[in-house]
Structure formats: C-alpha cells, structure tokens
Amino acid sequence: MTLIKIRPVKKEDHKEVYKFQCKYSEKESFEKFKKRVRENSSNYLCAFDKKILVGICYGQPSKFDKKSIQLQGIAVHLEKKYARKGIGTKLIKKFENVVKKRGYNRIDLGSADDKKVEKFYLKNKFKPYEIKAKGRNHFLIEKQKVKNYEEGLKQKEKLRNKYHPKEVIFIFEKRIH
Numbered sequence: 142m143t144l145i146k147i148r149p150v151k152k153e154d155h156k157e158v159y160k161f162q163c164k165y166s167e168k169e170s171f172e173k174f175k176k177r178v179r180e181n182s183s184n185y186l187c188a189f190d191k192k193i194l195v196g197i198c199y200g201q202p203s204k205f206d207k208k209s210i211q212l213q214g215i216a217v218h219l220e221k222k223y224a225r226k227g228i229g230t231k232l233i234k235k236f237e238n239v240v241k242k243r244g245y246n247r248i249d250l251g252s253a254d255d256k257k258v259e260k261f262y263l264k265n266k267f268k269p270y271e272i273k274a275k276g277r278n279h280f281l282i283e284k285q286k287v288k289n290y291e292e293g294l295k296q297k298e299k300l301r302n303k304y305h306p307k308e309v310i311f312i313f314e315k316r317i318h
C-alpha cells in the first residue's frame with residue numbers, strides 16, 4: 142500500500158469529509174458537521190492515500206472531565222485495499238499525539254456494539270471500564286462497571302437477555318502520557 146498521510150481537516154475538504162462521515166460513521170446535517178469541525182478542527186483528522194480520502198478520526202473535549210477527550214468517531218474506507226491495513230491504528234496514534242500536545246491525558250469512547258471494533262480498540266491498548274445497554278435514540282437503560290473485556294462480554298449477554306435492548310456497548314478509556 143502507498144504511504145498514508147494524516148492531517149487535520151481543511152476547509153476545502155469539508156464536503157468530501159462530510160460525505161465520508163455520513164457513509165461510514167455518524168449521520169448529521171452539514172450545518173452541524175461544519176460547527177463540529179469549526180469548534181475542533183485540530184481534533185478532526187483525515188487520512189489520505191494521495192488525494193483519496195481513506196479514513197477519519199475525530200473527537201471533542203469531554204463535558205465531564207476537563208483533561209479528557211471523547212473520541213466520537215473513527216472510520217476507514219471499506220475497500221479491501223484499505224480495510225485492516227493499519228490505517229485505523231495510524232489515525233488513533235496521530236489522534237493521541239494531537240490531544241497530548243493540547244494538554245489532555247485521557248481518551249474516552251463508546252465502541253460500536255461489534256466484536257471487530259472492540260478488538261480494534263483492545264489492540265490499540267484501550268481498556269473497557271463500563272458497559273451500557275441502550276434503547277432507541279441512545280436512551281440509557283442500564284450501565285455497569287466492568288473489570289476486563291472477558292467479564293464484560295458475559296455481563297453484556299446478561300443485559301441483552303434482560304432488556305433486549307437496541308445495543309449493549311463497551312466504554313473504553315486510554316491514559317496518554
């Protein structure tokens with residue numbers, strides 16, 4: 142694979158990045174997207190293979206902890222040429238460097254309810270510390286602390302059987318030094 146370059150989003154990328162975000166990560170209006178990018182452009186990273194946009198990773202300061210950044214989305218182009226080739230890992234590493242330089246010491250995130258994605262975060266040394274059972278429109282049904290991933294998987298199954306929720310997700314964190 143050719144060299145992947147990662148840099149913060151620029152104004153001229155907005156339309157393309159917005160389309161990519163809506164396709165692979167989070168859907169929102171273009172106005173909301175522009176506001177998100179305006180407020181946190183250095184925390185919105187894009188990966189390019191020459192001129193082709195192949196990945197994004199973005200976040201914003203946590204509302205609950207002023208030393209934490211919440212990673213809100215990460216996505217890599219699904220084409221075979223790009224998927225599972227280390228682009229997501231590169232994006233996370235760069236994201237960690239950026240937020241560290243800005244004085245944060247922790248990244249917090251809610252994973253997709255998908256073992257492939259959970260494995261991706263574990264591989265990148267994120268630690269699961271909580272699970273959340275959620276209903277429609279992200280309604281929180283119940284949350285529980287977890288000691289580790291294996292225990293968390295068992296707890297997830299119990300919550301699924303108890304509530305039949307829309308999803309049960311892991312919350313991960315990583316301390317950055």
Ligand SMILES: CC(C)(COP(=O)(O)OP(=O)(O)OC[C@H]1O[C@@H](n2cnc3c(N)ncnc32)[C@H](O)[C@@H]1OP(=O)(O)O)[C@@H](O)C(=O)NCCC(=O)NCCS
Nearest residue numbers: 215216217224225226227228229230252253257260261264
């Ligand atoms: C999660 C995602 C960003 C990973 O990006 P990536 O560039 O493919 O990941 P990397 O190549 O850096 O890391 C690969 C690791 O992730 C996990 N992984 C990724 N895809 C996987 C798959 N299809 N099957 C199993 N494990 C997978 C594995 O741990 C893998 O390591 P391995 O290949 O050594 O087994 C990407 O799959 C994606 O965009 N998914 C859709 C969007 C999404 O769900 N984002 C997360 C929202 S919380």
